[in-house]
Amino acid sequence: MELYEGLITRRSVRKYTGEKISGDAVNRIVAAGMNAPSARNTQPWHFIVIDDRGMFEKIMVFHPYSSMLSQASHAVAVCFDENLQHGPGYGVMDCSAAAENILLAAHAMGLGAVWLGIHPKPDRVEALGALLGTPPHVRPLALIALGIPAEKSEPARMRYEEEKIRYNHW
Numbered sequence: 001m002e003l004y005e006g007l008i009t010r011r012s013v014r015k016y017t018g019e020k021i022s023g024d025a026v027n028r029i030v031a032a033g034m035n036a037p038s039a040r041n042t043q044p045w046h047f048i049v050i051d052d053r054g055m056f057e058k059i060m061v062f063h064p065y066s067s068m069l070s071q072a073s074h075a076v077a078v079c080f081d082e083n084l085q086h087g088p089g090y091g092v093m094d095c096s097a098a099a100e101n102i103l104l105a106a107h108a109m110g111l112g113a114v115w116l117g118i119h120p121k122p123d124r125v126e127a128l129g130a131l132l133g134t135p136p137h138v139r140p141l142a143l144i145a146l147g148i149p150a151e152k153s154e155p156a157r158m159r160y161e162e163e164k165i166r167y168n169h170w
Contacts, residue, residue, distance in 0.1 A: 015149065016112060016150050018147075025111065026049055034098070037094070038090075044080050044091045045095050047077065048079065065117075066116050068147075074145075075143050076102055076146065077118075078095050079134055080139055081137060091139070102144050106144075111149070112148065115143075118141055118143055128140040
């Protein structure tokens with residue numbers, strides 16, 4: 001798949017077959033996350049790969065929009081390390097770029113993925129951090145469900161809106 005086509009055709013996928021994705025595919029997806037840009041190349045991220053059904057069930061208790069985990073193969077928690085970020089707030093931006101790379105890599109590999117927001121919801125950050133056992137300086141930002149799509153999604157309408165573009169000033 002050509003890169004631009006992948007950017008334009010990526011969709012959030014919430015229905016999976018329940019089949020397992022190979023460990024090699026998951027590693028490639030996480031590697032894509034690690035290749036995201038970061039402020040001053042600090043790479044303040046940590047990734048926790050989850051494939052335990054019991055953990056998925058616990059996440060579905062505290063995250064109201066996580067029911068797709070019941071059929072997901074894996075999930076990747078993207079966390080930022082406050083001790084590694086360039087400065088306050090940079091970890092959120094850097095790890096958001098890593099999360100987008102993960103979504104795009106999954107799409108390019110013919111897999112489905114959806115971003116489950118964790119940050120900035122304090123209850124979700126605390127609950128996922130506690131479940132994963134992250135140290136206090138490592139904060140969950142996003143949880144990305146991964147799976148083999150159970151259905152083919154139609155591409156979204158082209159989201160280009162010329163009226164939202166300005167040149168040189170407002």
